[in-house]
Amino acid sequence: MDLAGTTRLKYAPGVQVIRIPCSGRLNPHFIIRAFEKGADAVWISGCHPGDCHYSQGNYHARRKFLVFKELVEFVGVDPRRLKFTWISAAEGKKWSEAVSEYVAEIKALGPLTGYPGDQPTTEAL
Secondary structure (H helix, E strand, O other): OHHHHHOOOOOOOOOOOOOOOOHHHOOHHHHHHHHHOOOOOEEEEEOOOOOOOOOOHHHHHHHHHHHHHHHHHHOOOOHHHEEEEEOOOOOHHHHHHHHHHHHHHHHHHOOOOOOHHHOOOOOOO
8 A cells, every 4th residue: 555655556536544553453343343434345455474574463364354254244244345355565556456446346336235333223121
């Protein structure tokens, strides 16, 4: 993402980037919260396995991602709306192309509707 920005590569508008030090530090709460706040999709991008600055962070991320996919599906979100890719900091062009492709894929799915967080809750009396 940094290289894409510094070399002024274009990618789809409307993408909000949230930076964390390592994909292994991603908390599932961030994903659920993004959907609760109206995101149509969440895309996580991390360093290639073996290229982690934090030793094994991306290996942890890979294991977490499998659980995240199940969690998202469990709460009623189409699993295609959650994507994970391995793109290094030196692959700015690949990053910008991947963002644009994913945005087009999500636009074809349409806006996220019927997410359980959209429903008002009622307390039992």
